[in-house]
Amino acid sequence: MNRISRLAYLMAVYLFLYAPIFVLVAYSFNDSSYSMLWQGFTLRWYHSLIENIDLQVVAFHSLLVGVLAATGATSIGTLAAVSLYRYNFFGKKLLHALIFILIISPDIVIGISLLILFSTLKISLGFWSLLLSHITFCIPFVTVTVYSRLAGQDKNLFEAAKDLGATEGTIFRRILIPLLWPAIIAGWLLSFTLSLDDVIISFFVTGPEFDILPLKIFSMVRVGVKPEVNALCSVLFGLTLALVLAYQYCTWKKRS
Amino acid sequence: MNNIIELKGVSKYYHDHPVLQDIDLEVKNREFLTILGPSGCGKTTLLRLISGFETPSSGTILMKGKDVSELPAPLRHVNTVFQSYALFPHMNVFENVAFGLRCQHLPKDEIDHRVREALRMVKLEHLILRKPHQLSGGQQQRIAIARAVVNKPLVLLLDEPLSSLDYRLRKTMQMELKQLQSDLGITFILVTHDQEEALSTADRVVIMNHGLIEQIGTPRAVYEEPENLHVAQFVGEVNIFNAKVLAISPDTIEVEFEGKQFTLKNSKNFSEAEFLYILLRPEDLEVWGVNEVQNPENMYSANVVQVIYKGSTVDLILKLKSGTQILATQFFNEDDEKLDFRLGESVWVCWRSGWEVILANDTR
Amino acid sequence: MTQDKLFRTFSTTIVWFWLSVFALVPSFLLFMTSLLVHGDSELVRLQFTVDNYLQLFNANYLRVFLRSFLLAGACTVGCLLLAYPFSYLIARSADRYKGILLLLVVIPFWTSSLIRSYAIVAILKTHGILNTFLLWVGIIDTPIQMLYTDTATLIGLIYTLLPLMILPLYASIEKLDTRLIDAACDLGANKIQVLLKILLPLTLPGILSGCVLVFLPAMTIFYIPDLLGGAKTLLIGNIIQSQFLAARNWPMGATISVALTLLMSMMLFIYWRCYKHKKEPMYESY
Numbered sequence: 001m002n003r004i005s006r007l008a009y010l011m012a013v014y015l016f017l018y019a020p021i022f023v024l025v026a027y028s029f030n031d032s033s034y035s036m037l038w039q040g041f042t043l044r045w046y047h048s049l050i051e052n053i054d055l056q057v058v059a060f061h062s063l064l065v066g067v068l069a070a071t072g073a074t075s076i077g078t079l080a081a082v083s084l085y086r087y088n089f090f091g092k093k094l095l096h097a098l099i100f101i102l103i104i105s106p107d108i109v110i111g112i113s114l115l116i117l118f119s120t121l122k123i124s125l126g127f128w129s130l131l132l133s134h135i136t137f138c139i140p141f142v143t144v145t146v147y148s149r150l151a152g153q154d155k156n157l158f159e160a161a162k163d164l165g166a167t168e169g170t171i172f173r174r175i176l177i178p179l180l181w182p183a184i185i186a187g188w189l190l191s192f193t194l195s196l197d198d199v200i201i202s203f204f205v206t207g208p209e210f211d212i213l214p215l216k217i218f219s220m221v222r223v224g225v226k227p228e229v230n231a232l233c234s235v236l237f238g239l240t241l242a243l244v245l246a247y248q249y250c251t252w253k254k255r256s
Numbered sequence: 257m258n259n260i261i262e263l264k265g266v267s268k269y270y271h272d273h274p275v276l277q278d279i280d281l282e283v284k285n286r287e288f289l290t291i292l293g294p295s296g297c298g299k300t301t302l303l304r305l306i307s308g309f310e311t312p313s314s315g316t317i318l319m320k321g322k323d324v325s326e327l328p329a330p331l332r333h334v335n336t337v338f339q340s341y342a343l344f345p346h347m348n349v350f351e352n353v354a355f356g357l358r359c360q361h362l363p364k365d366e367i368d369h370r371v372r373e374a375l376r377m378v379k380l381e382h383l384i385l386r387k388p389h390q391l392s393g394g395q396q397q398r399i400a401i402a403r404a405v406v407n408k409p410l411v412l413l414l415d416e417p418l419s420s421l422d423y424r425l426r427k428t429m430q431m432e433l434k435q436l437q438s439d440l441g442i443t444f445i446l447v448t449h450d451q452e453e454a455l456s457t458a459d460r461v462v463i464m465n466h467g468l469i470e471q472i473g474t475p476r477a478v479y480e481e482p483e484n485l486h487v488a489q490f491v492g493e494v495n496i497f498n499a500k501v502l503a504i505s506p507d508t509i510e511v512e513f514e515g516k517q518f519t520l521k522n523s524k525n526f527s528e529a530e531f532l533y534i535l536l537r538p539e540d541l542e543v544w545g546v547n548e549v550q551n552p553e554n555m556y557s558a559n560v561v562q563v564i565y566k567g568s569t570v571d572l573i574l575k576l577k578s579g580t581q582i583l584a585t586q587f588f589n590e591d592d593e594k595l596d597f598r599l600g601e602s603v604w605v606c607w608r609s610g611w612e613v614i615l616a617n618d619t620r
Numbered sequence: 621m622t623q624d625k626l627f628r629t630f631s632t633t634i635v636w637f638w639l640s641v642f643a644l645v646p647s648f649l650l651f652m653t654s655l656l657v658h659g660d661s662e663l664v665r666l667q668f669t670v671d672n673y674l675q676l677f678n679a680n681y682l683r684v685f686l687r688s689f690l691l692a693g694a695c696t697v698g699c700l701l702l703a704y705p706f707s708y709l710i711a712r713s714a715d716r717y718k719g720i721l722l723l724l725v726v727i728p729f730w731t732s733s734l735i736r737s738y739a740i741v742a743i744l745k746t747h748g749i750l751n752t753f754l755l756w757v758g759i760i761d762t763p764i765q766m767l768y769t770d771t772a773t774l775i776g777l778i779y780t781l782l783p784l785m786i787l788p789l790y791a792s793i794e795k796l797d798t799r800l801i802d803a804a805c806d807l808g809a810n811k812i813q814v815l816l817k818i819l820l821p822l823t824l825p826g827i828l829s830g831c832v833l834v835f836l837p838a839m840t841i842f843y844i845p846d847l848l849g850g851a852k853t854l855l856i857g858n859i860i861q862s863q864f865l866a867a868r869n870w871p872m873g874a875t876i877s878v879a880l881t882l883l884m885s886m887m888l889f890i891y892w893r894c895y896k897h898k899k900e901p902m903y904e905s906y
Contacts, residue, residue, distance in 0.1 A: 006709055009705060009706065009709065010706065010710070010721075013702065013706045013782075016702075016779065016782075017724075017725070017728050017779070017782065017783075018724075018728070019743065020736060020739030020740050020742065021728070021736065021739055023739060023742050023743055024735070024739040024742060076634060076635060076638050079631040079634055079635055080635040080639075083628075083631050083632045083635055087628055087631075089632045091636065095635065095636065095639060098639050098643050098644060099639070101643070102643055104832075104836065104884070105881070106836060106837060106839070106857070106880065106884070107837075107841075108840045108842065108857050108861065108877070109650070109840075109880065109881055112860065112873060112874065112877055113647055113877075114642065115864070116649045116650055116653050116870070116874070117642070117645060117646040117649055120649055132642060133642075135642075136642040136643065139638070139639070154342055156338040156339070156342035157342045159309055159329075159336075159338070159342070160336070160338055160342035160343075160344075160403075161344075161355070162309075162328075162329050162330055163309075163329050163335055163336045163404075164330075164355050164356030164359055164403070165330040165359035165360060165407070166355070166359045167623050167627075168623070168624040168628060169623060169624075169627050172627065175344060178346040179344075179345070179346055196732070197730075197731070197733070197734070199732075199733075199734045200841070200842065200857075203861070204864065204865075214732060214734055217734060217735065217738070218734060218843060221734075221738045221847060222847070229738070230742075233739070236731075236732060236735060237731055237732075240731045241727060244726065244727050247730075248723055248726070
């Protein structure tokens with residue numbers, strides 16, 4: 001392959017990946033309700049987004065669950081990574097397996113399993129069931145991120161700290177947290193994005209009184225394409241883009 | 257009590273696999289003890305037992321006469337310098353060295369004072385604010401030592417501390433370690449697989465293999481009077497011959513090897529044996545050109561197979577009539593300036609009588 | 621020292637507690653539910669049976685399984701063919717471009733796949749961009765039905781899952797020592813021989829990881845067929861969803877999920893056997 005055809009191939013795949021998103025963003029500025037043709041620039045749809053109180057409540061729900069789930073998952077996921085790496089305890093292999101299973105399990109299976117759990121425990125579907133589920137499916141991603149950074153560290157560091165008289169608490173606070181900080185932030189951002197984007201699991205575990213953005217979008221989209229949805233999706237896209245760049249910055253910084 | 261550490265019948269098993277078997281070792285106060293052995297011989301495990309990172313499967317470890325076998329690492333007055341240095345990458349030099357003192361919650365003034373003192377000792381006061389990745393390997397090494405000695409341990413354990421440094425720096429650091437040890441006046445236990453390092457640093461050397469101690473002695477003793485074949489082979493180069501015993505008396509042994517008979521001193525009081533090992537260090541062999549010798553009665557005839565020039569010495573690989581290859585080291589000296597050996601040249605080889613080492617040969 | 625034990629117990633207990641309550645117990649409950657009977661008035665009746673599993677062999681379910689398999693398989697093959705040259709080109713591009721090129725792949729991977737699938741709708745609609753474009757160029761003279769076909773579902777799946785194929789492929793191609801290719805060329809191998817004898821065998825772990833990462837979700841992302849395929853394309857994901865929410869037949873939905881999980885575990889097991897000698901866990905490619 002010569003240079004030009006290589007470049008063309010790369011461009012074609014990138015176009016495939018990005019064209020729909022660009023089209024979506026472009027349409028969110030299109031001054032027409034139904035036509036796919038360009039009718040001129042407008043911010044009308046963004047205005048109606050701002051005025052849509054219902055949608056704002058739903059967006060607030062999503063952000064709330066996202067922040068809480070990311071924080072919960074990051075705490076538990078980090079503890080899990082540290083425990084798995086440093087300690088020997090009862091059922092360690094099973095725990096490893098559970099985390100792996102959580103990662104590869106289809107979302108739909110996780111979703112219905114949790115639905116069955118909540119209905120068995122008579123927990124009503126809504127905020128709490130959603131939050132618990134989101135924390136659960138985010139944990140393995142945090143654990144993997146933190147664990148791989150932990151595995152890249154010199155194991156002697158922890159022995160050296162012990163040798164110098166540090167307790168486990170001190171090692172966690174003074175050695176582990178500072179060393180793992182980039183991975184912890186990255187894990188938080190990843191969890192937040194996953195929580196914000198999740199459709200399938202939320203579909204099963206939330207109730208009618210606690211709606212979140214992806215599900216709202218899903219129900220709106222099923223009815224038909226509306227320019228307002230375009231605007232909403234563009235905003236969300238912008239938000240995730242910012243988070244990805246932040247995440248990349250964290251992981252990039254750890255390398256240099 | 258002159259022994260700072262005593263190990264009595266210490267064994268360590270991992271999943272029924274013995275790593276250390278029935279180790280007895282006494283470490284004297286203020287000595288520089290070096291543990292030498294090939295990788296996997298159990299030397300690092302021995303160190304970790306002393307530091308408290310492992311507990312023995314059986315046997316006891318005494319420190320200053322007290323049983324510490326079950327005492328965890330932070331409670332023993334022992335500190336370790338790790339092979340990888342294990343400096344905390346997110347802390348600067350000061351914080352690294354101060355870490356142990358802060359764990360003891362000492363007053364700020366005292367910490368500051370002791371850290372500076374420790375850094376002065378390793379001559380790195382000026383780097384106090386650097387991060388570990390901004391230091392060279394040798395500097396990191398010294399910070400690791402400072403971080404350990406600042407806690408004033410009874411014993412400093414060093415786990416292959418010089419193995420990642422280049423040759424020249426390693427030489428310098430060996431001398432510095434020796435100096436530091438006499439300045440501090442504490443016991444050093446150093447683990448290494450490098451026999452040269454072991455011999456040049458140690459007051460006493462412990463030679464280990466397969467989880468057992470093979471020999472303990474001064475560097476000179478282990479080199480010149482190895483107790484068994486493994487020690488002889490591991491410490492320095494050696495030529496080994498299988499000798500058939502012809503006659504044995506309390507004073508002399510008559511042996512035959514490589515087609516010649518010799519009468520050797522029976523310094524180890526062998527009473528009866530059919531076979532013995534005769535060990536000859538390469539530098540104890542003398543090599544003569546065919547024309548230089550009038551009476552080659554007690555000499556072996558050999559051909560030069562390989563000449564390896566080493567600067568101050570020349571190593572020769574020689575092939576005896578029997579086909580056995582041996583190594584001989586010749587020194588340049590003023591009397592004999594031209595150590596000029598050609599490949600294939602015929603030479604005479606002999607050794608200085610009495611410099612041979614005789615070991616029992618149990619394998620036959 | 622007791623403090624140390626306390627800390628250790630505290631952290632392991634939290635982790636254990638959470639994962640057993642929200643991962644282990646639900647899996648167990650899912651399995652139990654699959655053995656129960658669907659009631660008329662209540663969700664499940666406490667009566668054990670294996671009927672649900674026997675029903676799986678009903679032609680309707682088998683057809684869905686087969687269809688999901690084929691569609692997921694086609695999606696995997698499509699992703700692989702598209703991604704391999706692409707990953708190769710990125711891995712072999714200059715170092716200073718690599719980061720940005722890879723970032724451009726990662727961004728769609730992070731953004732909501734629901735939004736991205738919705739974006740595809742805009743393109744594939746009868747009066748959407750693609751038809752308008754094709755009409756304008758003159759390739760077609762009447763708009764063709766693209767949305768609500770199997771092809772649309774397939775495109776949507778490939779589009780959504782492509783980054784999951786590119787990332788592990790990139791990782792394994794990047795790791796490959798280019799001198800091996802040079803050596804092969806030096807020894808007289810032609811391009812096809814280099815591909816078949818050097819590149820493919822050495823990047824096989826990446827290929828397998830990518831295929832697993834694409835194939836497994838492809839069978840269950842129910843909203844993509846929902847949005848793009850209309851009601852006609854039924855995947856396993858859709859069937860589980862409708863059993864739970866429309867038919868309210870939880871035991872049957874659970875049974876299908878268990879069957880799906882077993883099927884996937886079997887495939888993962890095969891995958892494992894394929895490269896057991898590689899110690900790194902698959903999920904490191906994330």
